[in-house]
Amino acid sequence: MDVRRLVRVGAICGAVTVYFALVGLTDRFAKLALVGSSVTMGRLVLVIAPLIAGYAVGRPRTRSGTTVSLPIRDAVVHGLVAGAIAGAVFALFVIFVDAFGVERVRGVFINVSPAMMEYVTFGQTAVVAALILTAASAVAGGLGGGYPVLPVTLRKPTGSAVLAVFALGFLQRIVPIALDQLNVERDWLYSRRLGGLTWAGAVVVAAIAASLSILKQRKGDRIRELVRAPSVEGSTRPSGTQIVVALVLLGLVLVTPLLVGSVISNVLGFVLIFALLGLGLNIVVGYAGLLDLGYVFFFAVGAYSLALLTGASLNTFTGSGPPAVSADLNFWVAVPIVMLIAAGAGVLIGAPVLRLRGDYLALVTLGLGEMVTVLLRSPWLEPLVGGPSGMRGVTDAAIGGFGFQDPVHFYYLGIAFVAFAAFISWRLASSRIGRAWTAMREDEQIADAMGVSTTRYKLLAFAMGGAIGSLGGALFAVKIGSLTPASFELLVSIQVLGIVILGGIGSIPGVIVGSLVLVGLPGLLREFEEYRLLAYGAAIVAVMLLRPQGLVPNVRRSRELHEEDEAQDKWAGDVPRDEHVAAGISPEGTGAG
Amino acid sequence: MRVLEVVNVRKSFGGLAALGGLDLHVDEGEILSVIGPNGAGKSTVFNLITGIYEPDDGDIRYFGESIVGLRPNQIVKLGIARTFQNVRLFPNMTVLENAKVGQHCRSKGGVFGSILRSGSVRAEEERIRERAKEALAFFGSRLAGYRLEQPSFSLSYANRRRLEMARALATTPRLLLLDEPTAGMNPRETLELRDRIVQMRDRLGVTVIVIEHDMRVVKGVSDRVVACDYGRKIADGTYDEVAAHERVIEAYLGRRHEDTA
Numbered sequence: 117m118d119v120r121r122l123v124r125v126g127a128i129c130g131a132v133t134v135y136f137a138l139v140g141l142t143d144r145f146a147k148l149a150l151v152g153s154s155v156t157m158g159r160l161v162l163v164i165a166p167l168i169a170g171y172a173v174g175r176p177r178t179r180s181g182t183t184v185s186l187p188i189r190d191a192v193v194h195g196l197v198a199g200a201i202a203g204a205v206f207a208l209f210v211i212f213v214d215a216f217g218v219e220r221v222r223g224v225f226i227n228v229s230p231a232m233m234e235y236v237t238f239g240q241t242a243v244v245a246a247l248i249l250t251a252a253s254a255v256a257g258g259l260g261g262g263y264p265v266l267p268v269t270l271r272k273p274t275g276s277a278v279l280a281v282f283a284l285g286f287l288q289r290i291v292p293i294a295l296d297q298l299n300v301e302r303d304w305l306y307s308r309r310l311g312g313l314t315w316a317g318a319v320v321v322a323a324i325a326a327s328l329s330i331l332k333q334r335k336g337d338r339i340r341e342l343v344r345a346p347s348v349e350g351s352t353r354p355s356g357t358q359i360v361v362a363l364v365l366l367g368l369v370l371v372t373p374l375l376v377g378s379v380i381s382n383v384l385g386f387v388l389i390f391a392l393l394g395l396g397l398n399i400v401v402g403y404a405g406l407l408d409l410g411y412v413f414f415f416a417v418g419a420y421s422l423a424l425l426t427g428a429s430l431n432t433f434t435g436s437g438p439p440a441v442s443a444d445l446n447f448w449v450a451v452p453i454v455m456l457i458a459a460g461a462g463v464l465i466g467a468p469v470l471r472l473r474g475d476y477l478a479l480v481t482l483g484l485g486e487m488v489t490v491l492l493r494s495p496w497l498e499p500l501v502g503g504p505s506g507m508r509g510v511t512d513a514a515i516g517g518f519g520f521q522d523p524v525h526f527y528y529l530g531i532a533f534v535a536f537a538a539f540i541s542w543r544l545a546s547s548r549i550g551r552a553w554t555a556m557r558e559d560e561q562i563a564d565a566m567g568v569s570t571t572r573y574k575l576l577a578f579a580m581g582g583a584i585g586s587l588g589g590a591l592f593a594v595k596i597g598s599l600t601p602a603s604f605e606l607l608v609s610i611q612v613l614g615i616v617i618l619g620g621i622g623s624i625p626g627v628i629v630g631s632l633v634l635v636g637l638p639g640l641l642r643e644f645e646e647y648r649l650l651a652y653g654a655a656i657v658a659v660m661l662l663r664p665q666g667l668v669p670n671v672r673r674s675r676e677l678h679e680e681d682e683a684q685d686k687w688a689g690d691v692p693r694d695e696h697v698a699a700g701i702s703p704e705g706t707g708a709g
Numbered sequence: 710m711r712v713l714e715v716v717n718v719r720k721s722f723g724g725l726a727a728l729g730g731l732d733l734h735v736d737e738g739e740i741l742s743v744i745g746p747n748g749a750g751k752s753t754v755f756n757l758i759t760g761i762y763e764p765d766d767g768d769i770r771y772f773g774e775s776i777v778g779l780r781p782n783q784i785v786k787l788g789i790a791r792t793f794q795n796v797r798l799f800p801n802m803t804v805l806e807n808a809k810v811g812q813h814c815r816s817k818g819g820v821f822g823s824i825l826r827s828g829s830v831r832a833e834e835e836r837i838r839e840r841a842k843e844a845l846a847f848f849g850s851r852l853a854g855y856r857l858e859q860p861s862f863s864l865s866y867a868n869r870r871r872l873e874m875a876r877a878l879a880t881t882p883r884l885l886l887l888d889e890p891t892a893g894m895n896p897r898e899t900l901e902l903r904d905r906i907v908q909m910r911d912r913l914g915v916t917v918i919v920i921e922h923d924m925r926v927v928k929g930v931s932d933r934v935v936a937c938d939y940g941r942k943i944a945d946g947t948y949d950e951v952a953a954h955e956r957v958i959e960a961y962l963g964r965r966h967e968d969t970a
Binding site for chain 1: 801823
């Protein structure tokens with residue numbers, strides 16, 4: 117037994133639990149019931165880190181190309197010890213706070229409140245609570261340790277069942293609404309009083325998930341074949357099954373807002389706006405390889421130019437002033453002009469940075485992006501864009517008399533725009549233009565020597581990326597109806613870059629998934645809202661470590677990242693690649709010890 | 710007909726003269742070898758011709774017109790393609806995609822055509838594909854079949870060299886500059902490549918300038934050989950003339966002791 121490793125992993129995970137408590141996660145989630153009244157998000161927060169500690173020490177490890185799997189009893193014991201250590205670290209924290217005085221600790225860490233202490237001590241004295249916490253953490257660690265060495269026929273169904281129960285528990289604000297809309301009786305599944313799943317419901321969900329997992333294990337290859345195989349060997353035309361799958365997906369996309377109601381549709385509206393921004397940035401960063409940290413520029417250009425073109429008025433102390441510009445165009449007339457303006461702005465932004473690459477380019481674009489908010493707030497532009505108080509009364513994107521102010525209607529507008537932008541991205545990527553961008557990203561000098569005008573294609577990337585991103589800005593202006601510089605901060609650039617990286621650089625479906633995860637999930641879990649940035653950071657770190665090619669990777673990009681692994685595979689012979697990736701992220705692989 | 714004329718070209722890097730007034734020319738349909746010891750300025754000549762560097766002085770004329778000051782991508786378009794001493798492919802693009810990039814300067818599909826995938830763009834894409842495949846087929850089955858869809862980093866060293874040449878051929882050049890094409894190849898591959906270079910001229914009608922260290926290749930392909938040392942031309946003539954030239958022997962082997970005394 118490698119005691120030092122158990123202590124190290126346990127201590128790290130214990131520190132994570134302490135951290136959760138200090139930032140207030142534990143307390144905030146105390147009331148969010150997932151299953152019945154006893155499985156709450158708050159309790160999950162207390163045991164999740166010990167569980168992961170157990171998993172980390174129990175999993176099979178790869179060293180010098182050979183994978184060593186612990187016997188199940190050893191794995192459980194290792195997990196138990198690591199979990200207990202993690203629990204003990206948190207227990208010590210509880211005893212310390214109790215002895216030192218909650219109010220004094222609170223002076224520094226404002227989230228350490230009496231209510232939180234009450235919650236983590238279960239109303240007992242600190243010492244008793246410490247014992248309970250350590251014991252519970254040990255059990256969690258033991259479970260975590262045993263899980264990875266279960267035989268695969270048992271492990272996959274168990275994992276699916278647990279994941280499904282927790283996923284449905286998290287989605288307690290969406291699924292019940294959808295079921296109500298469908299007039300499906302749902303009291304057996306979700307408790308009206310507690311919010312989370314009922315125990316009976318949880319059992320049913322777990323059973324369904326486990327059986328689906330078993331089905332996938334037995335018939336997975338056959339199903340995959342059915343979906344992937346083209347109708348005629350060697351043809352690129354989709355098969356009947358593929359068309360059916362695509363139609364079902366399309367149908368789901370179209371009925372979603374009707375099922376989930378207007379609150380969730382509102383969140384989805386923002387998901388779509390950010391997906392548009394992501395698709396635009398994806399052209400600049402993903403296709404052309406130009407790292408742009410000032411992408412908020414195009415968001416602002418899109419939003420403000422739409423507002424100006426459609427005759428929005430300035431915000432003044434006495435209410436709304438006159439329109440800044442007397443152009444009073446219809447939304448649909450204005451949008452193409454907005455795209456042209458943004459494309460022109462892209463060329464303007466691109467021209468001074470043509471000679472820059474990598475870090476230098478990133479820094480300069482960061483500066484250019486920051487200038488946007490400064491300009492928007494400046495007295496110089498105040499007569500045009502209203503300075504810090506902004507503009508209001510942005511027109512609706514109405515067609516005839518049909519408006520899009522209702523979140524459900526707006527969703528469809530967003531879907532149409534995202535489809536349009538995705539179509540443009542896809543066509544460009546698969547044309548000679550996309551090829552030139554790829555060549556430029558791979559080796560700029562050689563691309564030039566092979567006939568690709570790098571000046572021209574860099575500017576084109578900024579122009580196209582800007583034009584698509586400006587659509588996101590235009591939709592944002594329509595959705596919000598009023599604009600202030602506060603919406604166009606650096607944070608937007610970072611969020612959009614996060615979406616592109618998380619989803620998979622250069623991948624169109626990746627951008628959509630990234631936007632759903634980073635914008636959608638925090639919006640769905642209201643408790644999560646304050647922790648959005650925390651979750652951003654954690655999600656990006658996790659993705660970069662575990663899946664650097666992104667959630668839905670672009671084929672070529674994953675080649676880039678796995679080049680080294682593949683070279684290793686050749687060397688190591690028959691060891692599957694996943695094990696190498698795993699070896700790279702396990703604590704000893706990072707050289708922490 | 711003079712395809713290329715390099716007239717009294719000078720180039721120095723921070724006070725170090727790489728080329729000190731070099732003259733060079735190649736006629737249509739000729740295969741010219743450039744030889745010389747390391748540091749003689751051979752690769753610098755290629756970088757100057759293809760616009761990667763600009764000469765400090767002198768002129769470079771292509772079919773009588775000066776190409777000094779043009780960007781590399783403009784020069785490729787005029788019909789001068791090249792390979793690099795250290796193979797430089799687009800490693801994560803497939804073999805076919807690499808060759809297709811070569812066709813970039815021979816096509817012109819724009820943004821709107823590409824988005825709408827208009828008839829002319831589709832036809833052009835089909836043509837790009839055909840030309841790229843033709844260029845790859847120049848090397849027989851080495852770069853054909855399943856290899857077309859493989860990322861170029863997965864190729865063997867010799868095949869990377871071949872792909873780089875195919876990519877250059879895909880630009881449909883009139884003048885091809887090969888920078889040490891056989892470096893790192895085994896003797897059999899070297900001999901095969903020697904024949905390919907001759908075929909480039911005979912079958913494709915390309916004028917070739919080749920920098921080469923392997924004298925068997927130089928002897929086998931050259932109509933004319935130019936020897937350089939310290940950035941100047943020291944000999945110009947047939948292989949036998951240059952090989953027997955006193956200053957060439959001197960450049961490679963050093964001056965005989967009694968001469969310096």
